[in-house]
Amino acid sequence: MRLGALRHYLGAVLTFSWVVRSDGHCRGLDRRALINLYEALDGANWTNNKNWNVTSGTPAENKVNDPCSIEKRWFGVGFTDPCEKYLDDIVGWGPETDYLAQVRGAGQGCFAGRITALNLHRNGLRGNLSNHPTLGDLTNLTYFDISWNQVEGAIPTQIGLINNIQTINLHHNLLSGTLPSELGTLNSLGPTFSEGCLVDDPCPEGEQMKMNDLNVGHNLISGSIPSEIGELVHLRILDMSNNELSGAVPSQLGKLSVLQLFYLRENHLNGSLPTELFPNMTALRYIMFQENEITGALPSEIGRLHELNELHMRANRLDAPLPSEIGELPVLTTIQLQDNRINGSIPATIGKLRALRHLDLYNNSMSGDIPSSIKELINLDQLYVQNDHLTPVRQRFCRMRIANVGKYNWRIVRDEYALFTSMSCPDMHDVDFTFNSLQASASYDATS
Numbered sequence: 001m002r003l004g005a006l007r008h009y010l011g012a013v014l015t016f017s018w019v020v021r022s023d024g025h026c027r028g029l030d031r032r033a034l035i036n037l038y039e040a041l042d043g044a045n046w047t048n049n050k051n052w053n054v055t056s057g058t059p060a061e062n063k064v065n066d067p068c069s070i071e072k073r074w075f076g077v078g079f080t081d082p083c084e085k086y087l088d089d090i091v092g093w094g095p096e097t098d099y100l101a102q103v104r105g106a107g108q109g110c111f112a113g114r115i116t117a118l119n120l121h122r123n124g125l126r127g128n129l130s131n132h133p134t135l136g137d138l139t140n141l142t143y144f145d146i147s148w149n150q151v152e153g154a155i156p157t158q159i160g161l162i163n164n165i166q167t168i169n170l171h172h173n174l175l176s177g178t179l180p181s182e183l184g185t186l187n188s189l190g191p192t193f194s195e196g197c198l199v200d201d202p203c204p205e206g207e208q209m210k211m212n213d214l215n216v217g218h219n220l221i222s223g224s225i226p227s228e229i230g231e232l233v234h235l236r237i238l239d240m241s242n243n244e245l246s247g248a249v250p251s252q253l254g255k256l257s258v259l260q261l262f263y264l265r266e267n268h269l270n271g272s273l274p275t276e277l278f279p280n281m282t283a284l285r286y287i288m289f290q291e292n293e294i295t296g297a298l299p300s301e302i303g304r305l306h307e308l309n310e311l312h313m314r315a316n317r318l319d320a321p322l323p324s325e326i327g328e329l330p331v332l333t334t335i336q337l338q339d340n341r342i343n344g345s346i347p348a349t350i351g352k353l354r355a356l357r358h359l360d361l362y363n364n365s366m367s368g369d370i371p372s373s374i375k376e377l378i379n380l381d382q383l384y385v386q387n388d389h390l391t392p393v394r395q396r397f398c399r400m401r402i403a404n405v406g407k408y409n410w411r412i413v414r415d416e417y418a419l420f421t422s423m424s425c426p427d428m429h430d431v432d433f434t435f436n437s438l439q440a441s442a443s444y445d446a447t448s
Helices: 003-017 028-040 058-065 095-104 132-138 157-161 181-185 228-233 251-253 300-304 325-329 348-350 372-376 389-396 411-415 419-422 442-445
Strands: 075-081 113-120 124-130 142-145 149-154 168-169 213-216 237-239 244-247 261-263 266-271 286-288 294-296 310-312 334-335 357-361 382-384
Touching: 028 113, 028 132, 028 294, 132 157, 149 325, 157 300, 181 228, 228 251, 325 348, 348 372, 372 419, 382 411, 389 419, 411 419
Parallel strands: 113 142, 124 149, 142 168, 168 213, 213 237, 237 261, 244 266, 261 286, 266 294, 286 310, 310 334, 334 357, 357 382
Antiparallel strands: 075 113
């Protein structure tokens, strides 16, 4: 099952299975937040707004149309009613506490249902998310998905008040503005790691849910990546692809030690990658930074990413030699570094990548022959390099002219490396003369 389909399946499961027996009384602030969302995002014209009754009446009337009622379940809304003191009980003093007591009843925080999931992807949502400042009142929200809609505006800073979230999917919308630094405060208001639960408090021992998935890709978000996102240390998926983000990748993201998918492709990110970025990301499987403006070197610390499966950094401005440590990635299947300014030679350690299937170094400023270790890549299907690296081909087709067809899969060099290099070719033609763009040659067929 593809990742996107899996996300939506899990969202459906979360939304419609996290419904615990409830008396049909939803926390007042939660219901108000849902009503505000409905009004801000044109709820009357959603593809499906079944049972979303946002009219305000007497308490008895509101209870009949309560989002925490099993009989009146609002489309896309999941709810539950556990007692979790750090989320539900009314504590403190002052105007805010007085207001909560008025809305919910003093000491009654644990007797109201809580909204735990919103799954409204592909549902025709339109409007400005900036007009939803009460989003942070859904403090017990665990799953939030409004992807594949036409939601505009900036992500409200109040999102940082949510304290029990695992997944936020906002991708494929029209969101703009900058990413709020408050994203780094998600789930920061609960018990600490060392604090357990009280006898009358059945919350999971230790702390609340962990933020696993943050996806804001395919929007119009600009500005820099907030360094505070590095505080979301339980993230496994971070997707900010296809936005208007600029500036350097912050070194603080190196704290995301369990991250598996790291997608920053198709932005305007620049500067060099910090050396602090990769050393602790030992669970990382996919790096997708292509089509940015990143300069400098691929950090040598990338050699510590022993779970890395694919490396995509094509169409950047990398301008330093490849580190030899790139050969220390035992399960790597794909390297796409074409269309950069990488110099130096192809590291001989590349031959250690026995799982490699796709190697693309085309259109760089590299020099030297393809290393003999290329013959060790027994699973290689695609090999794209500049003509300058193809001395074995010039040896095999000695003093012949070969049509210059541009980018071409030279996997035959790996297949026949020993044969090609065993042939003697005195007075070999230079690269420019051998690969002649103006003249086709029978030699071309011989190499294909």
